[in-house]
Structures are given as C-alpha cells and as structure tokens.
Amino acid sequence: MTTFNFRVASEDDLDFISRLSARVFSKYGTYDEIVLGWLQEPEVITVIIAADTKPLGFAMVTLQRENWFEPRRAHLLAIGIFPKQQRKGIGTALLEHMEEIARKYGAAEMLLWTAVDNQQALSFFHNADFHIVGSADRYYPRGQAALALAKELF
Ligand SMILES: CC(C)(COP(=O)(O)OP(=O)(O)OC[C@H]1O[C@@H](n2cnc3c(N)ncnc32)[C@H](O)[C@@H]1OP(=O)(O)O)[C@@H](O)C(=O)NCCC(=O)NCCS
Known part of the structure; x- marks a missing residue:
C-alpha cells in the first residue's frame, strides 16, 4: 500500500503547482498564474502530498480572523490532484x-468556493461532509458561477 507524506511547498514545487493548476483549473481562469500569486502571500499555507518525493497534488488554505474575539475561519483556496492519480x-x-x-490554528469552520459545473x-x-451555504454568479475569471461550501471542524 502506498503511504503518502505531506510537506509545506517550497520553491522547488512551483513548477509542479503551476503545471497541475493549468491542467485542472484553466477552464476557470489563468490559475497557473493566480495560484502562484497566492503562494507568495504570507498568510497562505500550501501543502504538497507526495508518494516518497513524487508530488501527487497540492492544497492551499488561509486562516482568517475577522475580529480578535471570534474564532478563525479556514478558507480552502485550492485543492488539486494530478489527473492520473x-x-x-x-x-x-x-x-x-x-x-x-486548520483545527490546530483554532479554526471552527472551513469554507471554500467551487464551480457549479x-x-x-x-x-x-x-x-467530505461539506454543505452548500451560498452562491455567486460569474465568480470565476472566465465567468462561471460558484457555490460556497462549508464544514464545521469541531
Ligand atoms: C476534486 C479532487 C481534488 C478529488 O481528489 P481525488 O483524490 O480524486 O478524490 P478521492 O479519491 O479522495 O475521492 C473521494 C470521494 O469523492 C467523490 N469523488 C471524487 N472524484 C469523483 C468523481 N470524478 N466523480 C464522482 N465522485 C467523485 C467520491 O465520493 C469519492 O469516493 P469513492 O471513490 O469511494 O466513490 C480531484 O478530482 C481534482 O483534483 N479535481 C480537479 C481540481 C478541482 O476541481 N479541485 C476542487 C476545486 S478547488
């Protein structure tokens, strides 16, 4: 059985992340570039899942806090697995x-957007137990509508 490992993305993963984003997200916009922009932002945590050293996919999350007295909310910006995998x-x-x-950072909820199609x-x-909490027309750069999904983490 394959065992997976997780690591925080480094400079060496930029090409993989960009290529995979072009492959799975380009229908919605120039996500090979957009995702690399997110990667540079200090509040974004990017994780690679790999079999040994071979990357299979990546995910990005931010942990927002609207007010100091409220729990953080995790926003999953992207998750992608190489098509063959x-x-x-x-x-x-x-x-x-x-x-x-997200739980380790005290987030009570995880939110994300994904395309209606x-x-x-x-x-x-x-x-994975997410439920629909909202929608937005023309959410993506190429004009598709999106649904907002959420899941309680505790
Ligand atoms: C969405 C995505 C991350 C799922 O990753 P994955 O490794 O294929 O998912 P898993 O194998 O863990 O699937 C778990 C369950 O999700 C559902 N599922 C996953 N892919 C599915 C598909 N193509 N059709 C129907 N159900 C699917 C099934 O219930 C599946 O369980 P099962 O295989 O026992 O039936 C992957 O398909 C992907 O990278 N897609 C392109 C990028 C994308 O759309 N990302 C999400 C928006 S940010």
Missing part, C-alpha cells in the same frame, strides 16, 4: 490534513 483517496487524505492544520469537486466535498 485521482479517485484513489489521495484528495481525501490531503483534505483531512488541511482540516487538521464542477461535478467531481461537488461530489468530493459532499462526500
């Missing part, structure tokens, strides 16, 4: 790892 439980392992990071992502997040 999809549907093997790798996305679930990575999502659970990101939820664990992204059936695989909607099934994936539904399977």
